[in-house]
Amino acid sequence: MSEAPFRYSPGDVVRVRTGPPEPHCRTPFYLRGQIGVIAGIAGRYRDPSLMAFHKPGLPERALYRVEFRHHDIWQTEAGPDRIMADLYEHWLDPATRETPDAP
Amino acid sequence: MPHDHDHDDHAPIEDAGAGEDELLEIAIRELLIEKGVLTAAQVNGQIDAMDSRTPALGAQVIARAWCDADFRAGLIAAPLQTIQATFGMNMSTPLELVILENTPQVHNVVVCTLCSCYPRMLLGIPPAWYKATAYRSRVVVEPRAVLDEFGLTLPPEVEVRVSDSTADLRYLVVPMRPGGTEGWPEDRLAALVSRDSMIGTAVPSVP
Numbered sequence: 001m002s003e004a005p006f007r008y009s010p011g012d013v014v015r016v017r018t019g020p021p022e023p024h025c026r027t028p029f030y031l032r033g034q035i036g037v038i039a040g041i042a043g044r045y046r047d048p049s050l051m052a053f054h055k056p057g058l059p060e061r062a063l064y065r066v067e068f069r070h071h072d073i074w075q076t077e078a079g080p081d082r083i084m085a086d087l088y089e090h091w092l093d094p095a096t097r098e099t100p101d102a103p
Numbered sequence: 104m105p106h107d108h109d110h111d112d113h114a115p116i117e118d119a120g121a122g123e124d125e126l127l128e129i130a131i132r133e134l135l136i137e138k139g140v141l142t143a144a145q146v147n148g149q150i151d152a153m154d155s156r157t158p159a160l161g162a163q164v165i166a167r168a169w170c171d172a173d174f175r176a177g178l179i180a181a182p183l184q185t186i187q188a189t190f191g192m193n194m195s196t197p198l199e200l201v202i203l204e205n206t207p208q209v210h211n212v213v214v215c216t217l218c219s220c221y222p223r224m225l226l227g228i229p230p231a232w233y234k235a236t237a238y239r240s241r242v243v244v245e246p247r248a249v250l251d252e253f254g255l256t257l258p259p260e261v262e263v264r265v266s267d268s269t270a271d272l273r274y275l276v277v278p279m280r281p282g283g284t285e286g287w288p289e290d291r292l293a294a295l296v297s298r299d300s301m302i303g304t305a306v307p308s309v310p
Binding site for chain 2: 027079
């Protein structure tokens with residue numbers, strides 16, 4: 001399998017796609033449409049949405065650790081808390097964030 | 104016979120018979136064995152391997168990380184390889200382990216909101232609450248309230264970082280070494296490291 005370069009690097013701002021629906025999807029609903037920052041590249045893994053149906057899960061998907069601000073997701077008062085999730089590249093679009101990171 | 108004795112508060116010894124899921128498991132297992140795909144010994148071997156993994160393994164790893172800076176650096180850079188090379192336990196898995204270090208500024212807590220992903224290779228079977236909808240849904244929404252219920256109240260300036268293991272990574276929290284344990288041997292330190300402190304719903308303390 002040819003390996004495409006990783007599309008995102010740590011620090012890049014991304015928005016989680018809202019769909020399309022995918023069986024055995026590993027992108028939680030509460031993060032869809034949310035803006036986060038790439039915290040790290042986790043590597044390439046077989047696609048679990050295909051492996052769940054006994055397919056080889058190829059090509060492998062790039063996986064990232066993505067950091068979200070708790071208050072962005074739940075519309076609460078700004079605070080230090082963060083949520084980290086592991087998301088596959090095909091669920092992420094480039095984005096910009098209007099409010100800079102809280103200290 | 105008169106009812107003149109007490110009953111201990113234990114689960115019934117005889118269960119009520121197999122439920123639908125259990126019957127399905129038995130049917131599939133027996134078919135796989137009958138068709139020669141698996142042997143009964145392999146099934147039992149796998150159960151034994153799973154049962155042999157307990158939080159004591161994880162606690163041993165944490166205690167070593169507290170005492171040995173080189174081990175800690177290796178653990179962070181290549182967790183499974185370092186654990187296998189140091190302790191000899193077989194860590195071969197397609198999954199990757201990620202080490203989350205607690206600091207005075209950041210407290211980590213782990214969840215799998217989608218199912219029950221858990222670092223079984225080091226901690227064994229997850230506790231029932233880890234798989235419960237209440238924990239899985241609430242800890243990402245109100246982590247501080249959930250931690251309060253576990254008896255862990257964190258100052259507002261400490262970042263609570265919830266890691267949702269949604270895919271191929273598994274997370275192990277390295278708690279901070281409690282004060283007053285200078286010079287303790289590793290086995291005494293390991294006894295302070297609870298399962299929950301490696302999930303992030305507790306922190307070790309000196310009794």
